[in-house]
Amino acid sequence: MPRPREFDEDRVVLAVRDAFWDRGYAATSMDDLLRVSGLGKGSLYGAFGDKHRLFLRVLREYDDANLRGLRERLEAAPRGVDMVREFVLGVAGDPTGAAARRGCLLANSTAELATSTPDVAAEARRSYDAITALLTEALERGQREGDVDPDADAAETARAVLAAQLGVVALGRTGMDLAELTAVARSALARLLPAPSR
Amino acid sequence: MPRPREFDEDRVVLAVRDAFWDRGYAATSMDDLLRVSGLGKGSLYGAFGDKHRLFLRVLREYDDANLRGLRERLEAAPRGVDMVREFVLGVAGDPTGAAARRGCLLANSTAELATSTPDVAAEARRSYDAITALLTEALERGQREGDVDPDADAAETARAVLAAQLGVVALGRTGMDLAELTAVARSALARLLPAPSR
DNA sequence: GGTGTTCTGGACGGAACGGTCAACAACTAG
DNA sequence: CTAGTTGTTGACCGTTCCGTCCAGAACACC
Structure with a gap:
C-alpha cells in the first residue's frame, strides 16, 4: 500500500x-x-x-563489483597467469590516464579513513583477503599450466602481486606519465612472475 | 625592532x-x-x-626529512642492498603496529587530495622521483658489491621496489596483522632482488 | 473513492567551518 | 623613555555543514 x-x-x-x-x-x-x-x-x-552509512554501502558495493569482475576475468582468462597480469597492468589500462589518476575507491578511502573509521579498515582487509585468494587460485592454475614457477609459494606470490598492484595504483594517483606507469607494472610483473626454469 | x-x-x-x-x-x-x-x-x-598553505609546508618538510633519512641510511649502510631492504621492511618495523596503521603522510595525502589539489600530486611525483633515484643508486652499489644481479636494470628494479613498498604501506594501513605484513614485504623483496646467479 | 502508508522536497536549526580584524602586548632601535 | 614594528589574542563574520522534521503528494488496497 x-x-x-x-x-x-x-x-x-x-x-x-x-x-x-x-x-x-x-x-x-x-x-x-x-x-x-x-x-x-x-x-x-x-x-x-546518514552520510557514514551511505558511504559504507557504496564502498561495499564497489568492492563486491570489483571482486565479481576479477572472478569473471579469472574464469574467462585462457590462462591463469593472464588474469594476474591484467590485474596489475590494468591500472594503466585507460589510455587517457583518467582512471589511473582516479585510482581505486577502496585504496583512496583506506588511506583517508582507516585510522578513524574501523569499518573501512575492516572492509579493506576483507576485500584484500578475497583478492589474495583469487590471485592465489590464478597462480596455482598458472603453475599447472606451466606459466608459473611450480616451486614458488602461490599464496606468497599472490600477496607480493597485490602489494605491487597497490603500489602501481598509488603511483598512478600522482599523475605519473602513463608510459612510465606501465613500465613500472611490467617491471614488477617480470620480477614477481619468473618463467619456470625449464 | x-x-x-x-x-x-x-x-x-x-x-x-x-x-x-x-x-x-x-x-x-x-x-x-x-x-x-x-x-x-x-x-x-x-x-x-591559510590551511592549504600550512598543509603544503608540512608536507614538504615531511618529504624532505624522509629523503634526508633515506640518504643517510644509504651512506651508513654497510651494503647498498641493506638500505633497499630496510626501505621495504621498515614499514612493519614498529612492533606495536602503530606506525604501520598510520602509514605514510605523503601516501595518505596523495590518496585523499591528488585529484583536487595539483600541488599535492606534484609534490608526490617530486618525492617519488627522488626516492627512485636513491634506490637506483643503492641497487647499483649492490651490483658492484655482488648482492644484486648485475644484469638487472637498476632503475627499473628501483621502480618495482618503490611500488612494492607503497603497496606494503597501503596494506599496513588496513590494520593487517604485523607478522603477515612482514611476510608480504619479505616475499616481495625476495622476488624483486634475486641473488646474482654465480 | 476513501484510507492508510510511504515517499518527496524543502524549510529549518544548531553547530562547526575557515578566515578576518582590531585592540592590545612585547619587544628593539635610537 | 619614546616611537615604531611585529606578535598575540579572541571576538566576530558569513558560509557551509549534517541532520531533523513536517506538510503535502503519490500510490496500493479495500
Whole structure:
C-alpha cells in the first residue's frame, strides 16, 4: 500500500560513488550527494541513512563489483597467469590516464579513513583477503599450466602481486606519465612472475 | 625592532603534521590545529598562511626529512642492498603496529587530495622521483658489491621496489596483522632482488 | 473513492567551518 | 623613555555543514 520509490537505488549508489571517488569522503558534502543523485534530503536519508552509512554501502558495493569482475576475468582468462597480469597492468589500462589518476575507491578511502573509521579498515582487509585468494587460485592454475614457477609459494606470490598492484595504483594517483606507469607494472610483473626454469 | 615570536616554528610544524597525519587534511579543522599547536588564530595565520598553505609546508618538510633519512641510511649502510631492504621492511618495523596503521603522510595525502589539489600530486611525483633515484643508486652499489644481479636494470628494479613498498604501506594501513605484513614485504623483496646467479 | 502508508522536497536549526580584524602586548632601535 | 614594528589574542563574520522534521503528494488496497 505504500507509495513507490521514484528513483532507482542502484543508479543513486553509482552517482554517489562517483562523487566520493572524485572528492574523497570528508570533502564530499551532503549537498554534493543530493545534487549528483537528484534526490531530496528526505529521500536520501530515508533510503540510505546518514552520510557514514551511505558511504559504507557504496564502498561495499564497489568492492563486491570489483571482486565479481576479477572472478569473471579469472574464469574467462585462457590462462591463469593472464588474469594476474591484467590485474596489475590494468591500472594503466585507460589510455587517457583518467582512471589511473582516479585510482581505486577502496585504496583512496583506506588511506583517508582507516585510522578513524574501523569499518573501512575492516572492509579493506576483507576485500584484500578475497583478492589474495583469487590471485592465489590464478597462480596455482598458472603453475599447472606451466606459466608459473611450480616451486614458488602461490599464496606468497599472490600477496607480493597485490602489494605491487597497490603500489602501481598509488603511483598512478600522482599523475605519473602513463608510459612510465606501465613500465613500472611490467617491471614488477617480470620480477614477481619468473618463467619456470625449464 | 619587532616583537619576537613566542613559539618555535619547527615544533608547531611537527604538531600540525601529526594532526594532519592522524585525521587527514579535510577532517582536520583549524580549531584542531590551534589546539595542537597551542597558538592563537592570528599567530598561526600570520606565520603560515591559510590551511592549504600550512598543509603544503608540512608536507614538504615531511618529504624532505624522509629523503634526508633515506640518504643517510644509504651512506651508513654497510651494503647498498641493506638500505633497499630496510626501505621495504621498515614499514612493519614498529612492533606495536602503530606506525604501520598510520602509514605514510605523503601516501595518505596523495590518496585523499591528488585529484583536487595539483600541488599535492606534484609534490608526490617530486618525492617519488627522488626516492627512485636513491634506490637506483643503492641497487647499483649492490651490483658492484655482488648482492644484486648485475644484469638487472637498476632503475627499473628501483621502480618495482618503490611500488612494492607503497603497496606494503597501503596494506599496513588496513590494520593487517604485523607478522603477515612482514611476510608480504619479505616475499616481495625476495622476488624483486634475486641473488646474482654465480 | 476513501484510507492508510510511504515517499518527496524543502524549510529549518544548531553547530562547526575557515578566515578576518582590531585592540592590545612585547619587544628593539635610537 | 619614546616611537615604531611585529606578535598575540579572541571576538566576530558569513558560509557551509549534517541532520531533523513536517506538510503535502503519490500510490496500493479495500
